[in-house]
Amino acid sequence: MSDKRYTTVSIPVELAEKIEKRIEGTGFHSISSYVTYVLRQVISSIEEDEKKEVFSKEDEEKVKERLRGLGYLE
């Protein structure tokens, strides 16, 4: 069995109605699945920005050097 747990968050009814219309005819089966998707996108974007800071200029230069050595970059 999967170990998935859920909790409830509140959003304005007007927003929920907008989402309901937006997901008609898409692969999203509920407002919850759409909201979960949007939040994941936002969080992963923030995490990606954080990660960019971790990948230092020095690391990037090493990668570019290897790519040039292999002929992938001029």
Added chain:
Amino acid sequence: MISPHGGRLVNRVISPDLDDIRELEHVSIPEEMQGDLRNIGIGVFSPLEGFLSYNETESVLKEGRLPNGVAWTIPILLPVEKSTYPDEGSDVVLNETAVMHVEEVFTFDKKEAARSIFGTDSTDHPGVKRFLSLPDTFAGGKIDLLKNEREPFYNFNLEPKETRVLFKERKWRTVAGFQTRNPPHTGHENLQKTVLGLVDGIFINPLIGRKKPGDFTDSVILNSYKVMIDHYLPRDRAVLSILATEMRYAGPKEAVFHAICRKNFGCTHFIVGRDHAGVGNFYHPEAAIEVFDQYPDLGVKIISIRGDFFYCNVCKHLASERTCPHDEKDHINFSGTRIRELLREKKRPPDEIMRSEVFEALLQEEHPFVGE
């Protein structure tokens, strides 16, 4: 740049204290699993940080997602023999290549799992046959990669962090990933050129690893693509690099898995054609396209190519049954079987089917097929 799957590019390559490693228990795993060890370590399989646990495996099999809801369709498992069961909670060295932090050792119903992954438990299916032949026990837990080996195709073995820098340097905002396990015929070339009209660059990413007897060998695929790109694709808009993992022949589930791997390399788009990752008649030809309807949150856009390509003698160009009104007798088909037969007889296929330079590259190989 597109975010890696799950939001973070995994990097579990470490430079350990060798004295510490020597003291750990050493466990042998099949050679063909080396590729997956590395794929976890360098982030091709992000967000996985190791081999799946029982709960993760169950979630992937039943829901096509990890327990946190992130899409994942092929369980990445480490089978272990009875004689080499590692202890739960221990650290072991796998093939001198990685340290595994063993979280649990578990079993599950492999036939039921086969039905979930492959849609069948028939051993006529090569993926099922291979899966059911694995030991019945599996070890789950994170790994740290000790050796980041790039051989046997050193010059064409880029990591996701490298392709991401490469795409950025080339100023590609959109990149289509192209999966292949065959040398290119003109149908492939036509498709790649069509897609290059839609995106900034194409990432040709042949799958290198264990395949079934009769398939083309890894070096044949790579060498023929080198020739094709050199002669017929704009070199500043195409990148060739391998993905080292075995073919599972799991059709739709494997198509999603392939898309996830290419997303981690930095692809914004992924090309899925007829019977992607299929074998025999086990899957509906469009099942691997339709499965993506269940994953609107995947993050990578799918370029779906429906129908079979052929050369039409009346149209005088490449076409498919969706675009050509003429009779079947006017068509020259891109039959992989036919190309294999011609290669065995060293007879050149028509130019409409395969570029002569590409076929010359195939002829250079003494043993072009797996198991021959």
